[in-house]
Amino acid sequence: MKKFHQYMMILLAGVLGACSSMSVDDPYEENFPEGFDANVYVELHPELRIAEIRDYVAYRNEVVSDSMKKAGVDDATLTAFTTNDETAFLANSVLIQYVYTVLIGHSAEDWTAYLTQKAVLAADPSDKTAKPAVTKVEKELKEFNFINVTEDQNTWNNVPKDLTAYSMQYTLYGKSHAWAYRYCNDNEKIANPLVPETDLDDGKPAGTSPTSFTPVTYLVCYDNVSLVNRVIQ
Amino acid sequence: MMFNKKISAFGLTSAIALSAATAFAAENQTEVVTQQKSLLEKLDSLNAAVLGLKINGTAKAGVLASFASSDQFADNSPTQENQAFTDVNLRLTARPSSETMIDVQLRLHKDWQSAYDENNNPVIGHWFSYDGTILNKHVDFNLGYMRVGYTPLTINTPQTEVLQEPEIFAEKRREALAQRNLDTTSRRLLHGLNVAYQSGSVGAVDNITAQLTGARLRNTAKKSDQLFFDFDFSDRYLLGARAGVEAYGAHVGLNYVNAFDRKQTRRSKDLDDLDTIYYEKNQVFSADIAFDSKKVLPQLPITFGLNGEFAMSNWKVDRDYNYNGKKVSYRVAQASDASGKQFAYVKSSLEADPHYVNEEYLDLDGKSFYADVFAKGNISDVDFKVSAGYFQTDSNFWSEMASSPVYQGRSTILNAGALYSDSSYADLILGTFGASSLENLYFSVYNSTTLQAGNLMTTGKKNILSEFGSLESPNLFYRLDNNYKNGHFYRNGYTSNIAKKRELDPLTVLDPSVGLALPLGMATPDRKGITAKADVNWADKVFFNARVNLVTQGNLPSFDAEGNPITIENKFTEFAVGLGVDAGALAGLDRKILVQGSFSNGSEDSYLNRKVNRIVAGVTADVWGPISVLAGFQMYEKKFGDNGYTVASTDENGTIIAAAAVTKVSEQLIMGGVRVKLAPISYLTVQYGMLKNDLDFNVAGLTGLVAKQISISKNVILADVTVNF
Numbered sequence: 001m002k003k004f005h006q007y008m009m010i011l012l013a014g015v016l017g018a019c020s021s022m023s024v025d026d027p028y029e030e031n032f033p034e035g036f037d038a039n040v041y042v043e044l045h046p047e048l049r050i051a052e053i054r055d056y057v058a059y060r061n062e063v064v065s066d067s068m069k070k071a072g073v074d075d076a077t078l079t080a081f082t083t084n085d086e087t088a089f090l091a092n093s094v095l096i097q098y099v100y101t102v103l104i105g106h107s108a109e110d111w112t113a114y115l116t117q118k119a120v121l122a123a124d125p126s127d128k129t130a131k132p133a134v135t136k137v138e139k140e141l142k143e144f145n146f147i148n149v150t151e152d153q154n155t156w157n158n159v160p161k162d163l164t165a166y167s168m169q170y171t172l173y174g175k176s177h178a179w180a181y182r183y184c185n186d187n188e189k190i191a192n193p194l195v196p197e198t199d200l201d202d203g204k205p206a207g208t209s210p211t212s213f214t215p216v217t218y219l220v221c222y223d224n225v226s227l228v229n230r231v232i233q
Numbered sequence: 234m235m236f237n238k239k240i241s242a243f244g245l246t247s248a249i250a251l252s253a254a255t256a257f258a259a260e261n262q263t264e265v266v267t268q269q270k271s272l273l274e275k276l277d278s279l280n281a282a283v284l285g286l287k288i289n290g291t292a293k294a295g296v297l298a299s300f301a302s303s304d305q306f307a308d309n310s311p312t313q314e315n316q317a318f319t320d321v322n323l324r325l326t327a328r329p330s331s332e333t334m335i336d337v338q339l340r341l342h343k344d345w346q347s348a349y350d351e352n353n354n355p356v357i358g359h360w361f362s363y364d365g366t367i368l369n370k371h372v373d374f375n376l377g378y379m380r381v382g383y384t385p386l387t388i389n390t391p392q393t394e395v396l397q398e399p400e401i402f403a404e405k406r407r408e409a410l411a412q413r414n415l416d417t418t419s420r421r422l423l424h425g426l427n428v429a430y431q432s433g434s435v436g437a438v439d440n441i442t443a444q445l446t447g448a449r450l451r452n453t454a455k456k457s458d459q460l461f462f463d464f465d466f467s468d469r470y471l472l473g474a475r476a477g478v479e480a481y482g483a484h485v486g487l488n489y490v491n492a493f494d495r496k497q498t499r500r501s502k503d504l505d506d507l508d509t510i511y512y513e514k515n516q517v518f519s520a521d522i523a524f525d526s527k528k529v530l531p532q533l534p535i536t537f538g539l540n541g542e543f544a545m546s547n548w549k550v551d552r553d554y555n556y557n558g559k560k561v562s563y564r565v566a567q568a569s570d571a572s573g574k575q576f577a578y579v580k581s582s583l584e585a586d587p588h589y590v591n592e593e594y595l596d597l598d599g600k601s602f603y604a605d606v607f608a609k610g611n612i613s614d615v616d617f618k619v620s621a622g623y624f625q626t627d628s629n630f631w632s633e634m635a636s637s638p639v640y641q642g643r644s645t646i647l648n649a650g651a652l653y654s655d656s657s658y659a660d661l662i663l664g665t666f667g668a669s670s671l672e673n674l675y676f677s678v679y680n681s682t683t684l685q686a687g688n689l690m691t692t693g694k695k696n697i698l699s700e701f702g703s704l705e706s707p708n709l710f711y712r713l714d715n716n717y718k719n720g721h722f723y724r725n726g727y728t729s730n731i732a733k734k735r736e737l738d739p740l741t742v743l744d745p746s747v748g749l750a751l752p753l754g755m756a757t758p759d760r761k762g763i764t765a766k767a768d769v770n771w772a773d774k775v776f777f778n779a780r781v782n783l784v785t786q787g788n789l790p791s792f793d794a795e796g797n798p799i800t801i802e803n804k805f806t807e808f809a810v811g812l813g814v815d816a817g818a819l820a821g822l823d824r825k826i827l828v829q830g831s832f833s834n835g836s837e838d839s840y841l842n843r844k845v846n847r848i849v850a851g852v853t854a855d856v857w858g859p860i861s862v863l864a865g866f867q868m869y870e871k872k873f874g875d876n877g878y879t880v881a882s883t884d885e886n887g888t889i890i891a892a893a894a895v896t897k898v899s900e901q902l903i904m905g906g907v908r909v910k911l912a913p914i915s916y917l918t919v920q921y922g923m924l925k926n927d928l929d930f931n932v933a934g935l936t937g938l939v940a941k942q943i944s945i946s947k948n949v950i951l952a953d954v955t956v957n958f
Contacts, residue, residue: 047571047576048578051580052578052581054568055580055582105571107571164581165581166579168579169577169578173576173578177576
């Protein structure tokens with residue numbers, strides 16, 4: 001009888017062990033809405049990719065200049081080298097047009113405006129309006145120049161994509177700011193309401209009017225037919 | 234003390250009674266000699282049980298002069314090296330009771346040449362142990378130095394076997410081994426605690442055995458800054474355990490061995506950024522079986538049986554180092570899109586991330602087994618034993634405690650100070666691969682030298698040999714005395730070191746004089762094949778031995794025509810035969826005239842196509858009265874195929890200074906001498922030896938390979954008086 005009792009206890013322990021789930025919860029699935037795909041998310045928000053490329057160029061240029069300094073290149077030579085490289089980059093008008101309009105996503109009108117201002121500046125280097133306008137655009141362009149590299153369009157496409165960073169951006173910022181995380185399906189495109197005007201990001205620099213910001217509590221999809229954001233019901 | 238006396242009295246009376254009985258029974262002189270010998274041994278063993286302190290030992294005074302000549306020596310090279318010494322080995326045994334014994338062995342060595350440098354010689358203690366047989370002889374123990382052997386795949390020492398080795402050589406080899414505290418058995422020299430239990434007969438079971446062994450092992454993981462005074466203690470351990478049962482002539486046993494480094498032990502300094510320290514852990518679990526028919530079929534003239542073992546090994550390496558790389562880190566940053574609208578995003582960046590890493594590096598499992606069948610017996614005065622077996626070992630099998638051979642060779646023993654005219658090649662070849670294996674097998678130099686500026690490594694700049702880079706220091710000759718610091722030095726081809734797998738010298742595995750087919754014994758990884766042995770002894774008059782090994786290495790790393798790594802098969806064929814004849818015994822004389830000879834051959838069919846031949850001949854003869862003549866000849870040749878084995882030396886930047894491909898090594902050793910028995914177990918020995926070592930190698934020339942040779946001859950004269958007491 002004593003043995004039987006022992007065996008029963010062992011059996012009980014076995015049953016308990018067998019029923020308890022050994023699977024570990026996946027934090028990725030818990031934090032993200034159903035169907036979240038970082039690749040789709042960055043496709044909907046190319047500005048994330050642009051920021052990533054800009055940071056990558058800055059980091060890589062820093063590595064290049066650091067290694068040149070280590071090799072004994074003095075500051076003046078390095079500055080001259082960088083300036084020459086940037087001048088050559090800006091002289092390649094086909095490439096910088098691609099960077100400005102396709103990569104960064106400015107409009108064709110903005111590009112024409114830049115070319116106009118540049119022509120004005122060329123005619124009169126002391127023009128008070130043209131100079132800051134041209135400098136602003138060129139400053140933006142130079143952020144995409146890989147020093148000591150002859151760029152083509154693939155150079156920027158080859159910058160590695162950090163899906164973790166996109167995903168983190170969604171949970172930290174995009175979700176509460178009504179950023180769409182996926183395309184709407186066909187039913188949603190017809191039935192779902194648009195994201196209320198008040199919830200749309202006002203585009204002000206983050207933190208300038210923190211009191212006016214209310215995080216949204218719903219999820220948003222992007223309707224690629226009407227080109228609007230809709231609330232997922 | 235009464236007990237003592239009683240034992241001695243009993244010993245004497247029984248010895249006299251026995252000798253009287255056997256003297257009458259003896260039919261011929263030889264038998265009486267044998268009987269007397271065994272009686273003396275019995276007396277010795279009785280004597281060994283005497284309580285109190287006992288001192289035994291050997292005292293040896295001798296000279297060794299070696300005269301070297303070579304066409305490759307530089308004009309200014311020294312050609313002669315002399316050793317003259319008095320060497321006293323003391324063995325102190327103390328028996329507090331009849332069950333246990335303290336054993337301390339001391340060596341006093343005085344080199345006559347340094348007699349005035351420093352007249353105080355330190356005594357070197359080289360063996361300390363406390364041993365015993367306790368609990369009604371059921372438990373044997375050793376504490377301190379000990380020799381422990383389990384099975385060929387767990388704890389074992391692979392030994393070099395030279396069939397019919399003449400006594401003149403065998404004695405030299407034993408002497409060289411003894412200087413390193415080694416012997417010719419397959420047990421390992423360890424330092425620790427060993428306890429073995431034997432039950433004796435229990436019902437149907439003849440014996441139940443259990444053994445536990447714990448030892449500290451040498452550790453070099455932290456020894457990369459080896460300075461002269463190095464107080465880092467070993468942090469590598471061995472734990473071994475085995476148990477077995479014997480019944481009806483059969484034995485079944487389980488063996489377990491675990492050798493491991495304690496993690497995070499390193500030298501007595503912090504981890505440098507360039508350091509990576511590896512910690513090895515090697516576990517072997519084996520089951521062995523044996524059967525001998527003698528117990529169950531004692532009436533048969535032939536007994537037969539088998540020995541077998543199956544082992545599983547795990548070799549695991551951990552390492553620690555300082556990680557100096559970068560890591561991806563994330564932080565929130567702000568940006569604006571093309572329309573100027575601002576947003577927050579997550580910026581990834583690489584940041585320096587120095588931190589300490591302790592990680593698993595390798596984890597490999599392997600299996601090995603062997604099975605041998607044997608038959609032995611005695612038919613009309615012919616004693617014989619034949620055995621044959623099959624074995625198979627995985628590439629990943631590793632049993633550290635069974636793998637390191639004691640003979641590793643490749644040192645230059647005699648005339649080590651010779652200078653060569655073409656020193657880059659001589660240093661390279663003699664330093665890596667070329668030193669004579671016969672010199673390493675049979676010669677050793679032991680020295681006790683005053684430590685002074687010339688040989689004391691130190692960090693104090695005032696003591697260094699040279700000043701201003703390469704100039705000889707003017708202080709050199711003022712510093713002959715060093716406050717009675719006297720060091721003992723060896724030049725010896727044997728080692729008691731047990732190499733970890735990562736430390737294993739690739740040249741040891743490759744040098745055929747260590748072993749062609751099985752350089753690491755039965756535990757050599759990636760081998761399978763057949764071994765066969767036969768030993769015949771006809772009435773101690775004629776001896777015959779034969780050995781055959783047919784071994785295949787299945788996964789030898791190689792490259793195909795395109796340079797891609799592949800594995801190939803390499804087949805080894807080894808055979809050896811030996812014959813010894815005691816002409817004295819055959820002719821019915823009362824003296825020994827033993828003539829011996831053997832031939833062995835080994836080859837492989839791919840890789841380097843190495844081929845080896847060994848021819849051995851010798852005579853050991855009692856000539857007249859106390860005078861014996863001993864002579865031996867040995868020729869050893871190793872070939873490394875047409876392309877040879879390439880060795881290269883580099884400077885500190887990794888640039889190759891010299892490269893050479895050794896194609897053939899031919900060695901000869903002739904020794905002869907007279908041994909005169911001065912008194913019981915005291916001898917005067919005078920010997921002459923000639924060593925010849927030819928090394929053929931190719932070097933790259935302007936128009937292709939240029940064949941070169943280093944040819945060294947050494948004439949050696951040895952004379953000594955040895956007294957055993």
